[in-house]
Amino acid sequence: MSPKTLYDKIWDAHVVHQADDGTCLLYIDRHLVHEVTSPQAFEGLRMTGRKVRAPEKTIAVPDHNVPTTLDRAKGIENEESRIQVEALDKNAKDFGLHYYPVSDVRQGIVHIVGPEQGWTLPGMTVVCGDSHTATHGAFGALAHGIGTSEVEHVLATQTLIQKKSKNMKVEITGKLSPGVTAKDITMSVIGKTGTGGGTGYVIEYCGEAIRDLSMEGRMTVCNMAIEGGARAGLIAPDQKTFDYVKGRPHAPKGAQWEAALAWWKTLYSDDDAHWDQVITLRGEDIEPVVTWGTSPEDVLPITATVPEPDSFTGGKVDAVQRAIAYMGLTPGQKLTDIEIDTVFIGSCTNGRIEDLRAAAAILKGKKIKDGLRAMVVPGSGLVRAQAEEEGLAQIFQDAGFEWRLAGCSMCLAMNPDQLAEGERCASTSNRNFEGRQGYKGRTHLVSPAMAAAAAVTGRLTDVREMQ
Amino acid sequence: MEKFDKLTGIAAPMPLVNIDTDMIIPKVFLKTIKRTGLGVNLFDEMRYDRQGNEIPDFVLNKPAYREAQIIVAGDNFGCGSSREHAPWALADFGIKAVISTSFADIFYSNCFKNGMLPIILPKEQVEILMKDAEKGANARMDIDLEAQTVTASDGEVFHFEVDAFRKHCLMEGLDDIGLTMERVANIDTFEAQAAQARPWV
């Protein structure tokens, strides 16, 4: 048999039918659904009289619109948001899906709930009407975002029409230096490849620095594969993966566990597999990074300065000029001189327990800068409960952070958690687009430890100075 | 789905690179539970000021481009989220084709599901078409999906590639779900085999 990549192996195990031109019908093992990208798909099913083919493989949870304030039991104020969440309540019930409503302690961001509940397993195909579905690739699952028409297609047929992408290997060799995290890895890769660099590829992340990461860290890395333009990001499953999965509510048990494990252990890229592109970064070269502009590729080490637009080429010169003006910065300015008003810790990139631990480690016994607004929004109700049990919630609150309920929150500001015009935020989320966190809001993407450091000093800060 | 065959229309130039889905349709408009009516909010934050007045400098607000059916854009158009609201908003405005050197994956695929044609051309050719689009309402471009060509207003012809299956669906206005439903026997067989091989799924 010819050598295969991990992507090849998962793909081959899911082809239902292949047409002569290579277009495949791919079987989908898990379909995750949230309230924003699904109403039109369910409406489509109703209009055509179609059913959900595999409701037992379909998991729904509201996350984007839900309030994260402690009084959220009183309901959603914004009418349109409320209608969207109510529509999901109804669709989940009418079509018999697994559902975690707002009132359920297991509710949270769909990409955190899936792995937490054991819905996401190695070797699976996982889709969701959400680009950050790439997160689940951390388990060695082929996971990617789809549009609403495709959501409807998967609901109706449990398959997706797909053409195979190319294979890219991103290897991070060696060890990370102190203060450098999974977030810095994934952002540094995008800094190198650009936001379009992964277009047409599925990326497999490998190398010692990746192997050394926890499952939480691996999810952070895969989460931002989409920001590099890739269709999906993957990491081969290993003992850490199996340990993480074992015992979760929907993970296999007993004899099925053994059978699953036997297959999962075959899920790696063969030594002489073919790669269409290979990128290598030395772990030792990666520094704590931050974005200065309005694209995730606008990333630099925290020790750098705001770049000169003229140092770029082509269409990027205008884009950089526009970004620097939007961000209210001056070329040549030190990144560590940039003052912030807001700190947001959360999102499907960095809203897991390990992220909260990393931030709390910096904040312990410290206070946030006077006048700063800082909030922690745990990725799920269970993450929140665990953080309370570990005493992290207390550290955040003592430092002056708001301790919120689970949801997407200020990652995309569809609920009331938004930046005001001109406000500047150090954020652990994944997108620094114009207006992402609020109209004319300014976002600097950072790791949880860097966000905590910035909260203390009130400016972008090199976390290594605080450790 | 509406069929796409030939199109003669005004092209609006948007040379900015990395035009993302948050620019195309800001998230406040994602709260709808319908597919239609998003056209007025297309490029909302670039197109209107906070009071809701049009910003005259924005290309689609200029008299020459109000009826544009084509956008010629900088690299990596449609990057960001999977929101199909982006092609819905473009389609609702009246855009039927977007020309760029590259598109984000999900956006590219979403276009085809909505009767819209994303066209990838090499940089030099996009630059020529960008100049052509800058001429305004008198410069109409022709797009012929069957022949896979874009013809600039001066008659220069550019050939583009498109996946044969996607082209077929677009030209015939075919609904993917209907097509896949014809393969339901294959899906049944696969499901039965998978239940044996991977019963834990």
Ligand code: SF4
């Ligand atoms: S946390 Fe942010 S990126 Fe993740 S699913 Fe929610 S809105 Fe999307």
